[in-house]
Amino acid sequence: MTTQEALFKYTLRIGDNDLILGHRLAEWCSYGPTLEEDLALTNIALDLTGEAQALLQYAAEVEGKGRSADDLAYKRPERQFYNSIITELPKGDFGYSIVRQFLFDAYELPFFQMLTKSKDETLSAIAHKAVKEVKYHLRHSANWVIRLGDGTEESHNRVQKSLNDLWEYTGELFEMDEVDETVLKEGIGVDLTLVKAEWDETVNKVLAEATLTRPEDGWMQTGAKREGIHSEYLGYILTDMQYLPRAYPDAQW
Amino acid sequence: MEELDKLQQFQQKIDAEKKIEPKDWMPEDYRKHLIRQISQHAHSEVIGMQPEGNWITRAPSLRSKIILLAKIQDEAGHGLYLYSAAETLGISREEMINQLHTGKAKYSSIFNYPSLTWADIGAIGWLVDGAAIVNQVSLQRTSYGPYSRAMIKICMEESFHQRQGYEIMAKMAQGTPEQKEMAQDALNRWWWPSLMMFGPHDNESAHTGNAMKWKIKRETNDELRQKFIDKTVQQAEVIGLTIPDPDLKWNEERGHYDFGEIDWEEFWRVVNGNGPCNKKRLNHHKKVHEEGRWVREAAAAYAKKQKNKQIAA
Numbered sequence: 349m350t351t352q353e354a355l356f357k358y359t360l361r362i363g364d365n366d367l368i369l370g371h372r373l374a375e376w377c378s379y380g381p382t383l384e385e386d387l388a389l390t391n392i393a394l395d396l397t398g399e400a401q402a403l404l405q406y407a408a409e410v411e412g413k414g415r416s417a418d419d420l421a422y423k424r425p426e427r428q429f430y431n432s433i434i435t436e437l438p439k440g441d442f443g444y445s446i447v448r449q450f451l452f453d454a455y456e457l458p459f460f461q462m463l464t465k466s467k468d469e470t471l472s473a474i475a476h477k478a479v480k481e482v483k484y485h486l487r488h489s490a491n492w493v494i495r496l497g498d499g500t501e502e503s504h505n506r507v508q509k510s511l512n513d514l515w516e517y518t519g520e521l522f523e524m525d526e527v528d529e530t531v532l533k534e535g536i537g538v539d540l541t542l543v544k545a546e547w548d549e550t551v552n553k554v555l556a557e558a559t560l561t562r563p564e565d566g567w568m569q570t571g572a573k574r575e576g577i578h579s580e581y582l583g584y585i586l587t588d589m590q591y592l593p594r595a596y597p598d599a600q601w
Numbered sequence: 602m603e604e605l606d607k608l609q610q611f612q613q614k615i616d617a618e619k620k621i622e623p624k625d626w627m628p629e630d631y632r633k634h635l636i637r638q639i640s641q642h643a644h645s646e647v648i649g650m651q652p653e654g655n656w657i658t659r660a661p662s663l664r665s666k667i668i669l670l671a672k673i674q675d676e677a678g679h680g681l682y683l684y685s686a687a688e689t690l691g692i693s694r695e696e697m698i699n700q701l702h703t704g705k706a707k708y709s710s711i712f713n714y715p716s717l718t719w720a721d722i723g724a725i726g727w728l729v730d731g732a733a734i735v736n737q738v739s740l741q742r743t744s745y746g747p748y749s750r751a752m753i754k755i756c757m758e759e760s761f762h763q764r765q766g767y768e769i770m771a772k773m774a775q776g777t778p779e780q781k782e783m784a785q786d787a788l789n790r791w792w793w794p795s796l797m798m799f800g801p802h803d804n805e806s807a808h809t810g811n812a813m814k815w816k817i818k819r820e821t822n823d824e825l826r827q828k829f830i831d832k833t834v835q836q837a838e839v840i841g842l843t844i845p846d847p848d849l850k851w852n853e854e855r856g857h858y859d860f861g862e863i864d865w866e867e868f869w870r871v872v873n874g875n876g877p878c879n880k881k882r883l884n885h886h887k888k889v890h891e892e893g894r895w896v897r898e899a900a901a902a903y904a905k906k907q908k909n910k911q912i913a914a
Binding site: 371374375377378379380381382383384385386387390391393394397398400401404417418421422441442443494495496498499500502503506585588589591592593596598599600601 | 647650651654657658659661662663664665666667670671673674677678680681684719769772773776777779780885889892893894895896897898899900902903906
């Protein structure tokens with residue numbers, strides 16, 4: 349695997365996470381439990397989609413085959429998406445979306461913080477901008493995990509169940525393969541074992557405050573980030589997302 | 602002071618173009634009229650998120666998705682801002698939402714029409730926001746201070762939305778034949794409902810009388826409608842779309858466009874609940890409000906616990 353190939357896939361993984369999770373969050377539009385939260389969730393969706401745009405544009409440049417960010421978002425088939433499965437799961441109830449968001453934000457913040465040190469100037473610049481946004485995302489989702497965990501009995505039970513259900517999807521975020529090793533060696537990528545250590549710390553602290561129980565680590569879902577083998581849900585996301593560009597391939601929007 | 606004196610002073614203040622502020626004395630009918638109008642306006646912003654939100658996951662490019670997301674957030678922000686303005690008149694947001702759910706409060710009837718193709722997102726921005734701006738620019742000079750200030754802020758964002766909507770229409774009108782067809786179709790479907798947004802003719806409008814005297818409204822429904830038509834006809838021509846009104850023509854003498862008769866039967870039918878999406882929009886809002894109950898209860902319970910802890914410490 350050349351550095352260029354590794355960098356392409358590495359950038360796609362980060363961009364796809366943001367694109368797909370942004371898509372899921374955008375589904376909250378007009379569905380929020382309060383108008384303020386409707387705004388907050390779609391605002392985070394907006395940040396993530398913006399980050400995805402920058403990342404996919406860079407991935408397209410790295411690939412060097414004349415594709416655009418939109419080509420990568422709207423013309424790629426399922427098996428060429430490399431987001432982690434946790435990002436594509438249906439939005440569930442508010443608590444489910446919040447717990448998913450928290451588990452992801454707690455990963456993404458240290459990830460982007462470490463990526464600011466990348467020797468790759470573009471990734472470093474994108475990470476610098478993203479860190480500012482993701483700090484807010486994490487503050488928002490962590491506060492809600494605490495409120496819901498330590499709120500009413502119903503809210504506690506709901507988010508504990510969401511946490512239990514989502515746990516098996518967290519392992520994939522920290523998997524490292526040849527792509528990661530290659531970019532890490534070049535000083536471009538991030539050591540995910542370090543990200544995991546920070547993630548553990550954040551998760552333990554917030555769950556404790558939320559009076560929630562951290563699930564035992566067991567078997568972890570895998571396959572999407574490494575080789576594009578997803579859950580059944582991604583296909584439906586792409587069916588929506590790619591409908592217009594695929595139905596009218598000659599059209600400009 | 603006698604009630605009559607207060608009323609006289611109130612009217613003098615209005616006539617002198619001074620703003621009425623929340624703590625000032627105001628006639629009960631003025632308060633009622635404002636609560637009705639501002640809450641209706643707030644509900645419209647919120648219900649309007651549904652037809653537009655309908656296309657977020659199908660926006661055809663990253664740029665258009667980002668613009669649409671940002672736009673809908675602006676609308677939600679307007680809703681918040683307007684609810685707050687109405688709250689200064691002594692009604693809570695919960696009460697306003699309750700009035701929406703029971704049908705006592707209305708929202709703009711335009712959102713009872715469906716957004717069927719991507720061109721509808723263009724048409725909503727161009728025509729619906731375009732019509733809203735004409736109304737809101739006029740309301741910047743409304744006599745109630747908090748409402749007037751809300752309108753100034755909102756107008757800045759709405760004019761941006763209108764340009765973005767027009768850009769979508771322009772791109773599609775100059776795109777492939779299928780895109781052009783979608784754009785024309787969206788204009789055909791949204792044109793007349795947009796004209797209805799200004800409400801009935803002046804001689805048939807129940808709320809115009811005192812509203813003009815109290816300068817809540819500064820221009821009449823028909824004046825505002827005419828302004829909207831005059832500025833929009835040319836915009837359609839520029840991008841090669843046809844306004845679906847065979848009677849539309851420039852009247853040199855009046856200095857305005859003449860236009861065909863609005864289907865008032867349709868207007869009243871939709872206002873009174875029988876439009877394509879009336880039930881869908883309201884049921885959606887009710888259902889979501891109900892689904893969010895446990896979240897709001899949890900937030901309240903948590904806040905209470907925190908407060909008790911502070912007191913204990």
